[in-house]
Amino acid sequence: METARGTLLGRVALSRRVVYSPPVSGNSFGERFRVTTFGESHGGAVGVIVDGCPAGHPFPADRIAAQLGRRRPGQSRLTSARNESDSFEVLSGVDPQTQKTLGTPIAISVRNQDAKSHHYDELAELYRPSHADYTYDARYGLRFVAGGGRASARETVGRVAAGALAEDLLATVHGISIVAWVSSVADIEAPAPDEATLDRDTVDGNPVRCPDPTVAAAMEARIDGARRDGDTLGGIVRCVARGVPPGLGEPVFHKLTADLAAAMMSLPATRGFEIGEGFASTRMRGSEHNDPFEPDPGRGPQGIRTRTNHSGGVQGGISNGETIRFAVAFKPVATIFKPQDTVNRRGEPGVYSARGRHDPCVVPRAVPMVEAMTALVLCDHWLRRQGVRIEEH
Secondary structure (H helix, E strand, O other), rough: OOHHHHHHHHHHHHHHHHHHOOOOOEEOOOOOEEEEEEEEOOOHHHHHEEOOOOOOOOHHHHHHHHHOOOOOOOOOOOOOOOOOOOEEOOOOOOOOOOEEOOOOOEEEEEEEEOHHHHHHHHHEEOOOOOHHHHHHHHHOOOOOOOOHHHHHHHHHHHHHHHHHHHHHHHHHHHOOOOEEEEEOOEEEEEEOOOOOOOOHHHHOOOOOOOOOHHHHHHHHHHHHHHHHHOOOEEEEEEEEEOOOOOOOOOOOOOOHHHHHHHHOOOOOOOOEEEEEOOHHHHOOOOHHHHOOOOEEOOOOOOEEEEOOOOOOOOOOOEEEEOEEEEEEEEEEOEEEOOOHHHHHHOEEEEEOOOOOOOOOOOHHHHHHHHHHHHHHHHHHHHHHHOOOOOOOO
């Protein structure tokens, strides 16, 4: 009797190990300003739920629309030809009369209007090289075939919408401004702009989103050449956050640098992150890299600043009041229009020839994505700081 019972329990346990998948939080980001994105590339809609937004803030519909417009496909021949307006609908969390946030979860939805799932029919059994097809099968045992599902950059619609809201909060409370730009495409590098004055109008002056017009033209030609060859290119996006107050960040496991790195590396196609002098600091001496402090009576309650900013605005994992500056590397888009060797789900060899609409270089559209993730991290850490200490008046 006990033997039979033990055998039955063993079978049940074995069955659970095979079919049961525990819930995970890999679709959410942030602690106090928490966002959860939803939707697949060729599903009905994509969007985001924002939990933790303070009540009474005027909902920045225009800012959200502007950032979604900068992210959307079909902007130029340098981007995917998918035609999405990316107009959004607010489902909850905003008073329809006053248009102010209620302090409750804010749900924002964007319908997919130009999905063409039939372009991906053959991929039900075939794995695309350097995509998430095989790894999603390995993780879940199934996947949303059309467009890569959640692995598609289409998922970032929700991030950009939430990031624009976070950015508006930061601008209102602290006067923080965030600007990202394309600093390199393949081996073409632009000179450093004036990070203190660079604005988005200048960045958006050309389709590549590089603030140097001459270099931008060379980048555009290189991307267009790769597109005609059925190939793709990578590049680097740089970003600055100006006006960030000192004191944002946790001392150990959620350092501001660590959370910024996690945020950027969660974006599709990212392959590297550096802050301040980054990897170049390995070629410097400490006497060259250190940022000396000096008095600045006009700055903050303590009147302190650093003479240089090799640290990129963060020291000990906590912001020091200087401009936060960092870079994010993006690999070439994995979808190329050349035949590639691959295998199917049974491990049999095959050849994949891409169909559909894809970016020849992701970095121009990655600019608002990087800005959004920066805003989400800073807003989350600003809210974490509230209540940490008693301010004396």
